[in-house]
Amino acid sequence: QHPRVRSLVLVIGYPQLAPEHGTCRELTFAAGDYSYLREFIVDVDATVEAAAERTGTTYVDLLGPSEGHDVCAGADAWVLGAYSSTRAMIWHPFGNEHRAVAALVLDALR
Numbered sequence: 001q002h003p004r005v006r007s008l009v010l011v012i013g014y015p016q017l018a019p020e021h022g023t024c025r026e027l028t029f030a031a032g033d034y035s036y037l038r039e040f041i042v043d044v045d046a047t048v049e050a051a052a053e054r055t056g057t058t059y060v061d062l063l064g065p066s067e068g069h070d071v072c073a074g075a076d077a078w079v080l081g082a083y084s085s086t087r088a089m090i091w092h093p094f095g096n097e098h099r100a101v102a103a104l105v106l107d108a109l110r
Helices: 031-054 095-109
Strands: 010-012 058-060
Touching (some): 010 095, 031 058
Parallel strands (some): 010 058
């Protein structure tokens, strides 16, 4: 007889990719589209969070914690932008984002 396995599902939100102000070479949007991208990410996150709430699933917010770690944040960026790097694939998270998300997930599990 197998021991009963308990599973837990967490829904993890999206990080903010665009800065609150300004533009950068790494985020290849027209200057006027940065605010659209910010709002789009907020809307996507709100949809994901609402779905988690409807199903009684634990939601882990990245939007708030990722503020100041957008693609344009230089060494503080959590996600690589449009140019290649030895640290991550284009449009993928860096190790510092993975560590931050892991800490947030651990907090949610506690």
